Amino acid sequence: MKTKIAFLGCGSMGEAILAGMLAAGTSPQSVAVTVRRPERAHELATSYGVTALAHNEETEANIQAVTGAGVVILGVKPAGIADLCREIAQDLAAESVVVSVAAAVSLAQLEGALKAGQAVIRSMPNTPLKVGRGVVALSTGSSVDEHQLAAAHAVFAGSGVVLDVPEEQQNAVSAISGSGPAYAFYLAEAMAAAATDLGLAPEIAHILARETVAGAGLMLAEPGAVAAELRRAVTSPNGTTEQALASFDRDGLPAIISAGAQAAAARAAAITEELGHK
Known part of the structure:
Protein backbone atom coordinates (compact mmCIF):
# COMPACT_ATOMS: atom_id res chain seq x y z
CA MET A 1 0.00 0.00 0.00
CA LYS A 2 1.54 3.32 -1.11
CA THR A 3 -1.02 5.60 0.57
CA LYS A 4 0.14 7.32 3.74
CA ILE A 5 -1.52 5.73 6.76
CA ALA A 6 -1.89 7.39 10.15
CA PHE A 7 -2.53 5.52 13.40
CA LEU A 8 -3.85 7.90 16.06
CA GLY A 9 -3.32 5.89 19.20
CA CYS A 10 -1.53 2.55 19.04
CA GLY A 11 -2.23 0.20 21.91
CA SER A 12 -2.01 -3.58 21.68
CA MET A 13 -4.78 -3.84 19.08
CA GLY A 14 -3.38 -1.01 16.98
CA GLU A 15 0.08 -2.55 17.14
CA ALA A 16 -1.31 -5.90 15.98
CA ILE A 17 -2.95 -4.20 12.99
CA LEU A 18 0.24 -2.26 12.28
CA ALA A 19 2.44 -5.36 12.44
CA GLY A 20 0.16 -7.35 10.15
CA MET A 21 -0.05 -4.51 7.65
CA LEU A 22 3.72 -4.12 7.50
CA ALA A 23 4.21 -7.89 7.22
CA ALA A 24 1.85 -7.84 4.23
CA GLY A 25 4.12 -5.40 2.41
CA THR A 26 3.21 -1.85 3.43
CA SER A 27 6.29 0.37 3.60
CA PRO A 28 7.10 1.67 7.10
CA GLN A 29 7.99 5.01 5.48
CA SER A 30 4.32 5.47 4.59
CA VAL A 31 3.11 5.11 8.20
CA ALA A 32 2.81 7.72 10.96
CA VAL A 33 1.79 6.80 14.49
CA THR A 34 0.85 8.98 17.45
CA VAL A 35 0.91 7.96 21.11
CA ARG A 36 1.05 9.78 24.43
CA ARG A 37 4.47 8.86 25.80
CA PRO A 38 7.87 9.42 24.16
CA GLU A 39 9.02 6.01 25.38
CA ARG A 40 6.20 4.31 23.50
CA ALA A 41 6.91 6.37 20.39
CA HIS A 42 10.55 5.32 20.50
CA GLU A 43 9.54 1.68 20.96
CA LEU A 44 7.28 1.71 17.88
CA ALA A 45 9.78 3.60 15.75
CA THR A 46 12.58 1.20 16.69
CA SER A 47 10.50 -1.97 16.28
CA TYR A 48 8.77 -1.11 13.01
CA GLY A 49 10.67 1.72 11.34
CA VAL A 50 7.59 3.96 11.25
CA THR A 51 7.37 7.66 12.10
CA ALA A 52 6.14 7.82 15.69
CA LEU A 53 5.16 11.04 17.47
CA ALA A 54 4.42 11.58 21.16
CA HIS A 55 1.79 14.08 22.34
CA ASN A 56 3.85 14.81 25.43
CA GLU A 57 6.59 16.20 23.18
CA GLU A 58 4.58 17.49 20.23
CA THR A 59 1.14 18.97 20.93
CA GLU A 60 0.16 18.85 17.25
CA ALA A 61 1.26 15.24 16.74
CA ASN A 62 -2.17 14.17 15.47
CA ILE A 63 -2.32 17.04 12.97
CA GLN A 64 1.13 16.17 11.65
CA ALA A 65 0.19 12.51 11.32
CA VAL A 66 -3.05 13.04 9.37
CA THR A 67 -1.62 15.66 7.01
CA GLY A 68 -1.44 13.96 3.63
CA ALA A 69 -2.79 10.65 4.96
CA GLY A 70 -5.19 8.65 2.80
CA VAL A 71 -6.23 6.32 5.63
CA VAL A 72 -6.54 7.43 9.26
CA ILE A 73 -6.99 4.76 11.95
CA LEU A 74 -8.57 5.98 15.18
CA GLY A 75 -7.22 3.77 17.97
CA VAL A 76 -8.09 5.69 21.14
CA LYS A 77 -10.72 4.65 23.66
CA PRO A 78 -14.38 5.12 22.67
CA ALA A 79 -14.91 8.05 25.03
CA GLY A 80 -12.14 10.00 23.29
CA ILE A 81 -13.13 9.37 19.68
CA ALA A 82 -15.44 12.38 19.18
CA ASP A 83 -12.88 14.83 20.61
CA LEU A 84 -10.16 13.30 18.43
CA CYS A 85 -12.34 13.64 15.33
CA ARG A 86 -13.02 17.30 16.08
CA GLU A 87 -9.29 17.88 16.61
CA ILE A 88 -8.28 16.55 13.19
CA ALA A 89 -11.40 17.43 11.17
CA GLN A 90 -10.04 20.53 9.46
CA ASP A 91 -6.71 18.92 8.53
CA LEU A 92 -8.05 15.77 6.87
CA ALA A 93 -7.89 15.62 3.10
CA ALA A 94 -11.31 15.45 1.48
CA GLU A 95 -10.45 12.04 -0.02
CA SER A 96 -9.16 10.55 3.25
CA VAL A 97 -11.06 7.70 4.87
CA VAL A 98 -11.27 7.61 8.67
CA VAL A 99 -11.46 4.13 10.21
CA SER A 100 -12.47 3.72 13.85
CA VAL A 101 -11.48 0.59 15.77
CA ALA A 102 -13.27 1.85 18.91
CA ALA A 103 -16.08 -0.43 20.03
CA ALA A 104 -19.65 0.92 20.01
CA VAL A 105 -18.88 4.26 18.34
CA SER A 106 -21.49 4.68 15.60
CA LEU A 107 -21.02 5.98 12.08
CA ALA A 108 -23.36 8.85 12.91
CA GLN A 109 -21.20 9.83 15.88
CA LEU A 110 -18.07 9.72 13.70
CA GLU A 111 -19.65 11.68 10.86
CA GLY A 112 -21.11 14.23 13.27
CA ALA A 113 -17.65 15.09 14.62
CA LEU A 114 -16.00 15.44 11.18
CA LYS A 115 -16.55 17.62 8.14
CA ALA A 116 -19.67 16.92 6.07
CA GLY A 117 -18.94 14.30 3.44
CA GLN A 118 -15.84 12.87 5.13
CA ALA A 119 -15.60 9.12 4.47
CA VAL A 120 -15.78 7.04 7.65
CA ILE A 121 -15.70 3.32 8.38
CA ARG A 122 -16.59 1.61 11.63
CA SER A 123 -14.64 -1.56 12.36
CA MET A 124 -14.86 -4.40 14.89
CA PRO A 125 -11.53 -6.23 15.13
CA ASN A 126 -10.75 -8.94 17.66
CA THR A 127 -7.65 -9.84 19.65
CA PRO A 128 -6.48 -12.84 17.54
CA LEU A 129 -5.25 -10.19 15.10
CA LYS A 130 -2.17 -10.30 17.33
CA VAL A 131 -1.34 -13.77 15.98
CA GLY A 132 -2.54 -13.18 12.42
CA ARG A 133 -5.79 -15.13 12.95
CA GLY A 134 -8.20 -12.26 13.61
CA VAL A 135 -11.46 -11.30 12.01
CA VAL A 136 -12.52 -7.72 11.31
CA ALA A 137 -15.99 -6.51 10.35
CA LEU A 138 -16.26 -3.20 8.48
CA SER A 139 -19.31 -0.97 8.09
CA THR A 140 -19.15 1.99 5.73
CA GLY A 141 -20.51 5.48 6.09
CA SER A 142 -22.51 7.21 3.39
CA SER A 143 -19.51 8.86 1.70
CA VAL A 144 -17.16 5.86 1.32
CA ASP A 145 -16.27 4.83 -2.22
CA GLU A 146 -14.91 1.49 -3.44
CA HIS A 147 -11.29 2.68 -3.44
CA GLN A 148 -11.51 3.89 0.16
CA LEU A 149 -13.10 0.61 1.24
CA ALA A 150 -10.35 -1.34 -0.56
CA ALA A 151 -7.72 0.75 1.25
CA ALA A 152 -9.34 -0.09 4.60
CA HIS A 153 -9.43 -3.80 3.69
CA ALA A 154 -5.71 -3.66 2.88
CA VAL A 155 -4.90 -2.26 6.33
CA PHE A 156 -6.46 -5.26 8.09
CA ALA A 157 -5.90 -8.06 5.58
CA GLY A 158 -2.41 -8.85 6.88
CA SER A 159 -3.81 -9.74 10.32
CA GLY A 160 -6.88 -11.81 9.50
CA VAL A 161 -10.15 -12.13 7.63
CA VAL A 162 -11.98 -8.92 6.67
CA LEU A 163 -15.77 -8.90 6.27
CA ASP A 164 -18.25 -6.19 5.24
CA VAL A 165 -21.45 -5.96 7.29
CA PRO A 166 -24.28 -3.42 7.67
CA GLU A 167 -23.79 -1.23 10.72
CA GLU A 168 -26.94 -2.58 12.35
CA GLN A 169 -25.16 -5.95 12.62
CA GLN A 170 -22.08 -4.58 14.39
CA ASN A 171 -23.42 -5.28 17.87
CA ALA A 172 -23.98 -8.92 16.90
CA VAL A 173 -20.46 -9.07 15.47
CA SER A 174 -19.11 -7.63 18.71
CA ALA A 175 -20.99 -10.24 20.73
CA ILE A 176 -19.60 -13.13 18.68
CA SER A 177 -16.13 -12.28 17.37
Whole structure:
Protein backbone atom coordinates (compact mmCIF):
# COMPACT_ATOMS: atom_id res chain seq x y z
CA MET A 1 0.00 0.00 0.00
CA LYS A 2 1.54 3.32 -1.11
CA THR A 3 -1.02 5.60 0.57
CA LYS A 4 0.14 7.32 3.74
CA ILE A 5 -1.52 5.73 6.76
CA ALA A 6 -1.89 7.39 10.15
CA PHE A 7 -2.53 5.52 13.40
CA LEU A 8 -3.85 7.90 16.06
CA GLY A 9 -3.32 5.89 19.20
CA CYS A 10 -1.53 2.55 19.04
CA GLY A 11 -2.23 0.20 21.91
CA SER A 12 -2.01 -3.58 21.68
CA MET A 13 -4.78 -3.84 19.08
CA GLY A 14 -3.38 -1.01 16.98
CA GLU A 15 0.08 -2.55 17.14
CA ALA A 16 -1.31 -5.90 15.98
CA ILE A 17 -2.95 -4.20 12.99
CA LEU A 18 0.24 -2.26 12.28
CA ALA A 19 2.44 -5.36 12.44
CA GLY A 20 0.16 -7.35 10.15
CA MET A 21 -0.05 -4.51 7.65
CA LEU A 22 3.72 -4.12 7.50
CA ALA A 23 4.21 -7.89 7.22
CA ALA A 24 1.85 -7.84 4.23
CA GLY A 25 4.12 -5.40 2.41
CA THR A 26 3.21 -1.85 3.43
CA SER A 27 6.29 0.37 3.60
CA PRO A 28 7.10 1.67 7.10
CA GLN A 29 7.99 5.01 5.48
CA SER A 30 4.32 5.47 4.59
CA VAL A 31 3.11 5.11 8.20
CA ALA A 32 2.81 7.72 10.96
CA VAL A 33 1.79 6.80 14.49
CA THR A 34 0.85 8.98 17.45
CA VAL A 35 0.91 7.96 21.11
CA ARG A 36 1.05 9.78 24.43
CA ARG A 37 4.47 8.86 25.80
CA PRO A 38 7.87 9.42 24.16
CA GLU A 39 9.02 6.01 25.38
CA ARG A 40 6.20 4.31 23.50
CA ALA A 41 6.91 6.37 20.39
CA HIS A 42 10.55 5.32 20.50
CA GLU A 43 9.54 1.68 20.96
CA LEU A 44 7.28 1.71 17.88
CA ALA A 45 9.78 3.60 15.75
CA THR A 46 12.58 1.20 16.69
CA SER A 47 10.50 -1.97 16.28
CA TYR A 48 8.77 -1.11 13.01
CA GLY A 49 10.67 1.72 11.34
CA VAL A 50 7.59 3.96 11.25
CA THR A 51 7.37 7.66 12.10
CA ALA A 52 6.14 7.82 15.69
CA LEU A 53 5.16 11.04 17.47
CA ALA A 54 4.42 11.58 21.16
CA HIS A 55 1.79 14.08 22.34
CA ASN A 56 3.85 14.81 25.43
CA GLU A 57 6.59 16.20 23.18
CA GLU A 58 4.58 17.49 20.23
CA THR A 59 1.14 18.97 20.93
CA GLU A 60 0.16 18.85 17.25
CA ALA A 61 1.26 15.24 16.74
CA ASN A 62 -2.17 14.17 15.47
CA ILE A 63 -2.32 17.04 12.97
CA GLN A 64 1.13 16.17 11.65
CA ALA A 65 0.19 12.51 11.32
CA VAL A 66 -3.05 13.04 9.37
CA THR A 67 -1.62 15.66 7.01
CA GLY A 68 -1.44 13.96 3.63
CA ALA A 69 -2.79 10.65 4.96
CA GLY A 70 -5.19 8.65 2.80
CA VAL A 71 -6.23 6.32 5.63
CA VAL A 72 -6.54 7.43 9.26
CA ILE A 73 -6.99 4.76 11.95
CA LEU A 74 -8.57 5.98 15.18
CA GLY A 75 -7.22 3.77 17.97
CA VAL A 76 -8.09 5.69 21.14
CA LYS A 77 -10.72 4.65 23.66
CA PRO A 78 -14.38 5.12 22.67
CA ALA A 79 -14.91 8.05 25.03
CA GLY A 80 -12.14 10.00 23.29
CA ILE A 81 -13.13 9.37 19.68
CA ALA A 82 -15.44 12.38 19.18
CA ASP A 83 -12.88 14.83 20.61
CA LEU A 84 -10.16 13.30 18.43
CA CYS A 85 -12.34 13.64 15.33
CA ARG A 86 -13.02 17.30 16.08
CA GLU A 87 -9.29 17.88 16.61
CA ILE A 88 -8.28 16.55 13.19
CA ALA A 89 -11.40 17.43 11.17
CA GLN A 90 -10.04 20.53 9.46
CA ASP A 91 -6.71 18.92 8.53
CA LEU A 92 -8.05 15.77 6.87
CA ALA A 93 -7.89 15.62 3.10
CA ALA A 94 -11.31 15.45 1.48
CA GLU A 95 -10.45 12.04 -0.02
CA SER A 96 -9.16 10.55 3.25
CA VAL A 97 -11.06 7.70 4.87
CA VAL A 98 -11.27 7.61 8.67
CA VAL A 99 -11.46 4.13 10.21
CA SER A 100 -12.47 3.72 13.85
CA VAL A 101 -11.48 0.59 15.77
CA ALA A 102 -13.27 1.85 18.91
CA ALA A 103 -16.08 -0.43 20.03
CA ALA A 104 -19.65 0.92 20.01
CA VAL A 105 -18.88 4.26 18.34
CA SER A 106 -21.49 4.68 15.60
CA LEU A 107 -21.02 5.98 12.08
CA ALA A 108 -23.36 8.85 12.91
CA GLN A 109 -21.20 9.83 15.88
CA LEU A 110 -18.07 9.72 13.70
CA GLU A 111 -19.65 11.68 10.86
CA GLY A 112 -21.11 14.23 13.27
CA ALA A 113 -17.65 15.09 14.62
CA LEU A 114 -16.00 15.44 11.18
CA LYS A 115 -16.55 17.62 8.14
CA ALA A 116 -19.67 16.92 6.07
CA GLY A 117 -18.94 14.30 3.44
CA GLN A 118 -15.84 12.87 5.13
CA ALA A 119 -15.60 9.12 4.47
CA VAL A 120 -15.78 7.04 7.65
CA ILE A 121 -15.70 3.32 8.38
CA ARG A 122 -16.59 1.61 11.63
CA SER A 123 -14.64 -1.56 12.36
CA MET A 124 -14.86 -4.40 14.89
CA PRO A 125 -11.53 -6.23 15.13
CA ASN A 126 -10.75 -8.94 17.66
CA THR A 127 -7.65 -9.84 19.65
CA PRO A 128 -6.48 -12.84 17.54
CA LEU A 129 -5.25 -10.19 15.10
CA LYS A 130 -2.17 -10.30 17.33
CA VAL A 131 -1.34 -13.77 15.98
CA GLY A 132 -2.54 -13.18 12.42
CA ARG A 133 -5.79 -15.13 12.95
CA GLY A 134 -8.20 -12.26 13.61
CA VAL A 135 -11.46 -11.30 12.01
CA VAL A 136 -12.52 -7.72 11.31
CA ALA A 137 -15.99 -6.51 10.35
CA LEU A 138 -16.26 -3.20 8.48
CA SER A 139 -19.31 -0.97 8.09
CA THR A 140 -19.15 1.99 5.73
CA GLY A 141 -20.51 5.48 6.09
CA SER A 142 -22.51 7.21 3.39
CA SER A 143 -19.51 8.86 1.70
CA VAL A 144 -17.16 5.86 1.32
CA ASP A 145 -16.27 4.83 -2.22
CA GLU A 146 -14.91 1.49 -3.44
CA HIS A 147 -11.29 2.68 -3.44
CA GLN A 148 -11.51 3.89 0.16
CA LEU A 149 -13.10 0.61 1.24
CA ALA A 150 -10.35 -1.34 -0.56
CA ALA A 151 -7.72 0.75 1.25
CA ALA A 152 -9.34 -0.09 4.60
CA HIS A 153 -9.43 -3.80 3.69
CA ALA A 154 -5.71 -3.66 2.88
CA VAL A 155 -4.90 -2.26 6.33
CA PHE A 156 -6.46 -5.26 8.09
CA ALA A 157 -5.90 -8.06 5.58
CA GLY A 158 -2.41 -8.85 6.88
CA SER A 159 -3.81 -9.74 10.32
CA GLY A 160 -6.88 -11.81 9.50
CA VAL A 161 -10.15 -12.13 7.63
CA VAL A 162 -11.98 -8.92 6.67
CA LEU A 163 -15.77 -8.90 6.27
CA ASP A 164 -18.25 -6.19 5.24
CA VAL A 165 -21.45 -5.96 7.29
CA PRO A 166 -24.28 -3.42 7.67
CA GLU A 167 -23.79 -1.23 10.72
CA GLU A 168 -26.94 -2.58 12.35
CA GLN A 169 -25.16 -5.95 12.62
CA GLN A 170 -22.08 -4.58 14.39
CA ASN A 171 -23.42 -5.28 17.87
CA ALA A 172 -23.98 -8.92 16.90
CA VAL A 173 -20.46 -9.07 15.47
CA SER A 174 -19.11 -7.63 18.71
CA ALA A 175 -20.99 -10.24 20.73
CA ILE A 176 -19.60 -13.13 18.68
CA SER A 177 -16.13 -12.28 17.37
CA GLY A 178 -15.26 -9.26 19.50
CA SER A 179 -16.06 -10.94 22.81
CA GLY A 180 -15.69 -14.46 21.43
CA PRO A 181 -12.00 -15.01 22.27
CA ALA A 182 -12.93 -14.56 25.94
CA TYR A 183 -15.55 -17.29 25.54
CA ALA A 184 -12.91 -19.68 24.21
CA PHE A 185 -10.56 -18.80 27.08
CA TYR A 186 -13.43 -19.27 29.54
CA LEU A 187 -14.03 -22.72 28.06
CA ALA A 188 -10.36 -23.58 28.51
CA GLU A 189 -10.56 -22.46 32.15
CA ALA A 190 -13.64 -24.60 32.73
CA MET A 191 -11.99 -27.61 31.08
CA ALA A 192 -8.92 -27.22 33.27
CA ALA A 193 -11.11 -27.02 36.38
CA ALA A 194 -12.98 -30.15 35.28
CA ALA A 195 -9.66 -31.93 34.79
CA THR A 196 -8.58 -31.15 38.35
CA ASP A 197 -11.96 -32.39 39.60
CA LEU A 198 -11.16 -35.68 37.83
CA GLY A 199 -7.93 -35.93 39.80
CA LEU A 200 -5.34 -34.49 37.42
CA ALA A 201 -2.61 -32.19 38.74
CA PRO A 202 -3.37 -28.50 38.05
CA GLU A 203 -0.33 -28.00 35.82
CA ILE A 204 -1.27 -31.01 33.68
CA ALA A 205 -4.92 -29.90 33.61
CA HIS A 206 -3.85 -26.47 32.35
CA ILE A 207 -1.70 -27.91 29.57
CA LEU A 208 -4.40 -30.35 28.45
CA ALA A 209 -7.09 -27.65 28.29
CA ARG A 210 -4.85 -25.03 26.65
CA GLU A 211 -3.44 -27.26 23.95
CA THR A 212 -6.79 -28.91 23.20
CA VAL A 213 -8.59 -25.60 22.67
CA ALA A 214 -5.68 -24.16 20.68
CA GLY A 215 -5.35 -27.28 18.52
CA ALA A 216 -9.08 -27.45 17.85
CA GLY A 217 -8.96 -23.82 16.77
CA LEU A 218 -6.22 -24.59 14.26
CA MET A 219 -8.29 -27.45 12.83
CA LEU A 220 -11.27 -25.14 12.50
CA ALA A 221 -9.09 -22.59 10.70
CA GLU A 222 -8.30 -25.05 7.89
CA PRO A 223 -9.85 -24.10 4.52
CA GLY A 224 -13.36 -25.50 4.20
CA ALA A 225 -13.56 -26.62 7.82
CA VAL A 226 -17.06 -26.76 9.34
CA ALA A 227 -17.51 -26.91 13.11
CA ALA A 228 -20.42 -29.37 13.01
CA GLU A 229 -18.52 -31.77 10.76
CA LEU A 230 -15.42 -31.64 12.93
CA ARG A 231 -17.57 -32.28 16.00
CA ARG A 232 -19.24 -35.29 14.39
CA ALA A 233 -15.86 -36.73 13.39
CA VAL A 234 -14.83 -36.84 17.06
CA THR A 235 -18.18 -38.14 18.32
CA SER A 236 -18.39 -41.94 18.07
CA PRO A 237 -21.85 -43.49 18.62
CA ASN A 238 -22.29 -44.50 22.27
CA GLY A 239 -18.81 -43.19 23.02
CA THR A 240 -17.46 -40.88 25.70
CA THR A 241 -17.69 -37.70 23.65
CA GLU A 242 -21.32 -38.37 22.81
CA GLN A 243 -22.11 -38.67 26.50
CA ALA A 244 -20.45 -35.35 27.27
CA LEU A 245 -22.26 -33.54 24.44
CA ALA A 246 -25.59 -35.04 25.49
CA SER A 247 -24.99 -33.70 28.99
CA PHE A 248 -24.22 -30.25 27.58
CA ASP A 249 -27.49 -30.31 25.62
CA ARG A 250 -29.53 -31.45 28.63
CA ASP A 251 -28.11 -28.62 30.70
CA GLY A 252 -28.91 -26.07 27.98
CA LEU A 253 -25.39 -25.02 27.05
CA PRO A 254 -26.40 -23.70 23.57
CA ALA A 255 -29.09 -21.54 25.18
CA ILE A 256 -26.61 -20.29 27.77
CA ILE A 257 -24.19 -19.23 25.04
CA SER A 258 -26.99 -17.55 23.10
CA ALA A 259 -28.11 -15.65 26.19
CA GLY A 260 -24.56 -14.48 26.83
CA ALA A 261 -24.23 -13.21 23.26
CA GLN A 262 -27.56 -11.39 23.58
CA ALA A 263 -26.33 -9.74 26.78
CA ALA A 264 -23.09 -8.66 25.09
CA ALA A 265 -24.96 -7.20 22.11
CA ALA A 266 -27.36 -5.34 24.40
CA ARG A 267 -24.46 -3.85 26.33
CA ALA A 268 -22.79 -2.72 23.08
CA ALA A 269 -26.00 -0.92 22.10
CA ALA A 270 -26.17 0.71 25.54
CA ILE A 271 -22.57 1.94 25.28
CA THR A 272 -23.34 3.52 21.89
CA GLU A 273 -26.30 5.28 23.47
CA GLU A 274 -24.18 6.49 26.40
CA LEU A 275 -21.49 7.84 24.08
CA GLY A 276 -24.15 9.72 22.13
CA HIS A 277 -25.03 11.75 25.21
CA LYS A 278 -21.45 12.89 25.88
